[in-house]
Amino acid sequence: MIFGADVASMLLGGVAAGMVLFIVSVGLSVTMGLMGFVNLAHGGFAMLGGYAIAQAMKLWGVGFVPALVFGFVITALASAVLERLLYARLYRASELDQVLFTIGLVFMMIASVTLLVGPENQPLRLPALLQGQVNLGFTHYRTYSVVLIVVGIVIVSGLWLVFERTRIGAQIRAAVDNRRMAESLGINIGRLFTLTFAFGSGMAALGGGLGAEFLGLDPQYALKYLVYFLIVVAVGGLGRVTGVFYAALLIGVLDFTLKKYVPQGGTAFIYALTILLLLWRPQGLFGTKTT
Amino acid sequence: MIKRIIAVVAGALALGVASAQAQEVKVGVNLPYTGIGAEFAQLVDRGMELYLKLNADRVKPYKITLIRRDVKDPSGANAKIAVQELLTQDNVDILAGWIYSPNAIASAPIVTAGKKLAVIMNAGTAHITNLSPYYVRTSFSMWHAGYALGEASAKILNAKTAVVGYTDFPPGKDSLAAFKRSFEANGGKVIDEIPMGGAGAVPDFTPFFQRAKDKKPDLFFVFVPAGDHAAAVVKTYAALGMREAGIKLIGPGDITQDTKLQAMGSAAVGLITMHHYHADLDNPENKRFVEAWKKEYGAATTPDFMAVGGYDGMAAIVHVVHALKGKIEVDAALEALKGWKFASPRGPITIDPVTRDIVMNEYLSEAVMKDGRVYQKVIGKIDGVKDACKEQKIGPCAPPAK
Numbered sequence: 202m203i204f205g206a207d208v209a210s211m212l213l214g215g216v217a218a219g220m221v222l223f224i225v226s227v228g229l230s231v232t233m234g235l236m237g238f239v240n241l242a243h244g245g246f247a248m249l250g251g252y253a254i255a256q257a258m259k260l261w262g263v264g265f266v267p268a269l270v271f272g273f274v275i276t277a278l279a280s281a282v283l284e285r286l287l288y289a290r291l292y293r294a295s296e297l298d299q300v301l302f303t304i305g306l307v308f309m310m311i312a313s314v315t316l317l318v319g320p321e322n323q324p325l326r327l328p329a330l331l332q333g334q335v336n337l338g339f340t341h342y343r344t345y346s347v348v349l350i351v352v353g354i355v356i357v358s359g360l361w362l363v364f365e366r367t368r369i370g371a372q373i374r375a376a377v378d379n380r381r382m383a384e385s386l387g388i389n390i391g392r393l394f395t396l397t398f399a400f401g402s403g404m405a406a407l408g409g410g411l412g413a414e415f416l417g418l419d420p421q422y423a424l425k426y427l428v429y430f431l432i433v434v435a436v437g438g439l440g441r442v443t444g445v446f447y448a449a450l451l452i453g454v455l456d457f458t459l460k461k462y463v464p465q466g467g468t469a470f471i472y473a474l475t476i477l478l479l480l481w482r483p484q485g486l487f488g489t490k491t492t
Numbered sequence: 493m494i495k496r497i498i499a500v501v502a503g504a505l506a507l508g509v510a511s512a513q514a515q516e517v518k519v520g521v522n523l524p525y526t527g528i529g530a531e532f533a534q535l536v537d538r539g540m541e542l543y544l545k546l547n548a549d550r551v552k553p554y555k556i557t558l559i560r561r562d563v564k565d566p567s568g569a570n571a572k573i574a575v576q577e578l579l580t581q582d583n584v585d586i587l588a589g590w591i592y593s594p595n596a597i598a599s600a601p602i603v604t605a606g607k608k609l610a611v612i613m614n615a616g617t618a619h620i621t622n623l624s625p626y627y628v629r630t631s632f633s634m635w636h637a638g639y640a641l642g643e644a645s646a647k648i649l650n651a652k653t654a655v656v657g658y659t660d661f662p663p664g665k666d667s668l669a670a671f672k673r674s675f676e677a678n679g680g681k682v683i684d685e686i687p688m689g690g691a692g693a694v695p696d697f698t699p700f701f702q703r704a705k706d707k708k709p710d711l712f713f714v715f716v717p718a719g720d721h722a723a724a725v726v727k728t729y730a731a732l733g734m735r736e737a738g739i740k741l742i743g744p745g746d747i748t749q750d751t752k753l754q755a756m757g758s759a760a761v762g763l764i765t766m767h768h769y770h771a772d773l774d775n776p777e778n779k780r781f782v783e784a785w786k787k788e789y790g791a792a793t794t795p796d797f798m799a800v801g802g803y804d805g806m807a808a809i810v811h812v813v814h815a816l817k818g819k820i821e822v823d824a825a826l827e828a829l830k831g832w833k834f835a836s837p838r839g840p841i842t843i844d845p846v847t848r849d850i851v852m853n854e855y856l857s858e859a860v861m862k863d864g865r866v867y868q869k870v871i872g873k874i875d876g877v878k879d880a881c882k883e884q885k886i887g888p889c890a891p892p893a894k
Contacts, residue, residue: 207706211702214698214702315526319530320527320528321531321719321720322694322720322724333730333731334736341733343698343731345731414731416696419528419694425693457698457699458699460700464699464700464703
């Protein structure tokens with residue numbers, strides 16, 4: 202059974218990493234699909250959320266789960282303010298302006314966090330319950346990875362229900378498919394966007410906190426993993442929750458497997474694969490062609 | 493015109509300063525004061541300051557002025573510029589610093605051209621001291637710990653197989669080579685070598701550690717830079733249940749850096765390291781050193797091997813300043829340092845007259861819980877260890893062709 206345990210550990214590790222990617226990236230995909238706005242500061246919101254969570258635990262002794270809720274709410278609120286004050290002015294600007302603005306915002310986030318908290322990695326201590334190993338019957342594995350997978354499945358099911366079964370979900374889908382038509386039918390795209398933007402940033406914050414066990418948490422977080430988030434969105438297609446989910450799993454498992462079996466290649470493989478994939482299907486694996 | 497006035501005034505000022513304090517020695521310090529290495533820079537800097545403070549009488553009648561330059565990162569490029577500026581703009585008498593090996597490697601040609609004594613206070617890639625005749629090292633070489641640990645693993649820990657995981661940059665490869673050579677010379681076998689990303693960012697170690705676990709070795713030897721990398725290593729080791737699987741985590745003392753050790757908590761218990769210093773070493777110099785450090789920088793802080801690199805480096809500089817009566821000339825300075833002996837917090841040290849590298853004790857330690865804190869218990873000691881890479885003239889450690 203050595204081979205079986207091997208494959209199981211590879212899948213579990215990869216899927217857990219994929220779940221973190223999904224939780225952080227889903228907001229980016231939806232907001233990009235809605236407004237066509239290239240928000241490179243998305244990883245910055247994940248970092249800010251992670252810091253809010255770590256600081257809440259350190260300064261006020263809050264538990265892990267309440268701290269996650271706090272991080273979600275505070276980051277969603279902050280991003281809504283930023284969206285109304287700054288982002289809203291650039292919706293009609295060129296893509297270059299949007300990119301320059303958001304990358305500038307990232308640098309400001311990094312500098313602020315370095316100034317306020319310091320350059321070092323923030324330890325985020327998990328509750329004892331989530332540490333150690335768990336017996337899954339067929340194999341033993343890291344408890345936290347298993348928990349992450351469960352949490353990820355709950356989140357994707359919830360999001361899928363909201364997207365497919367509620368009015369606001371229908372509005373978002375309509376706006377992603379054809380913004381002008383949706384607007385002329387009376388859907389308030391501005392309000393819809395503020396809501397999804399705030400929600401997406403909140404999710405990023407959640408991902409920042411949940412993923413800190415694997416990805417760490419330091420000021421460079423905002424840029425370090427941005428490429429991964431963008432790859433997930435590019436492969437998954439814009440504005441598709443399920444697409445982002447499959448893409449995140451695929452990339453999580455592939456990256457984990459390649460790092461494990463061919464560590465000499467580093468991250469080069471995943472970039473090469475992404476390039477090939479986008480040459481073949483520019484709209485992403487799970488996206489539909491835009492007209 | 494204005495420029496000329498400024499130049500004249502500046503020149504006059506410089507002359508005035510020089511004549512008023514003829515005994516001033518300027519030490520140009522290059523350290524990564526900002527960015528990922530900011531923590532390390534602070535440790536080395538505090539080590540230097542503490543020596544000057546505790547030994548104010550020994551420094552007199554000379555005055556040592558530190559001129560600090562931020563080198564930002566381990567890229568090498570910024571360090572090269574900083575060293576050049578220290579030499580050409582600040583006209584320093586002695587160079588010091590170098591946290592990262594790539595920075596020391598990149599700076600070597602400038603140091604050689606500048607003809608100033610250059611004291612390396614951390615960077616540990618073995619062959620660095622061969623790259624410039626003016627480098628003297630008061631920190632360590634990766635081979636000090638790596639080579640000694642390879643032998644100890646086979647003889648004391650009775651291990652037959654090991655997997656090596658290393659951060660993929662010069663000191664990482666160096667550490668791998670050192671461990672592998674002595675472990676295999678003593679009957680062990682390295683069954684896998686895993687490069688685990690670069691030094692610039694802390695990766696997710698899970699896939700690499702999973703690979704090591706699947707190979708079922710007796711030992712998992714890890715070299716990563718001290719600091720955040722080390723904290724993540726210990727966390728991942730515990731989370732993947734490698735201890736329960738009977739795999740011992742060993743490495744140079746970077747993985748149990750004093751400044752990170754208490755935060756690791758019980759996850760660190762059982763780690764076995766070979767290193768030249770940790771704050772729990774039991775000798776009078778170290779007791780005094782740790783006590784003075786806590787008094788100066790706060791009871792919650794602790795010195796570590798990087799701080800000692802800075803402390804001993806400054807001791808070497810003060811020795812040179814006295815030996816040369818404040819007039820620093822590089823060949824005489826090197827002569828003064830050859831065979832120099834010092835009672836360091838890490839035990840007795842000396843500078844090898846042939847290689848200009850440090851000779852010191854290595855301690856095999858195990859992390860245990862004692863009085864509610866993680867304590868490093870010394871379980872073995874090797875006296876007067878030289879850099880084995882240069883001793884055995886391996887690869888780039890062979891003496892440079894004249």
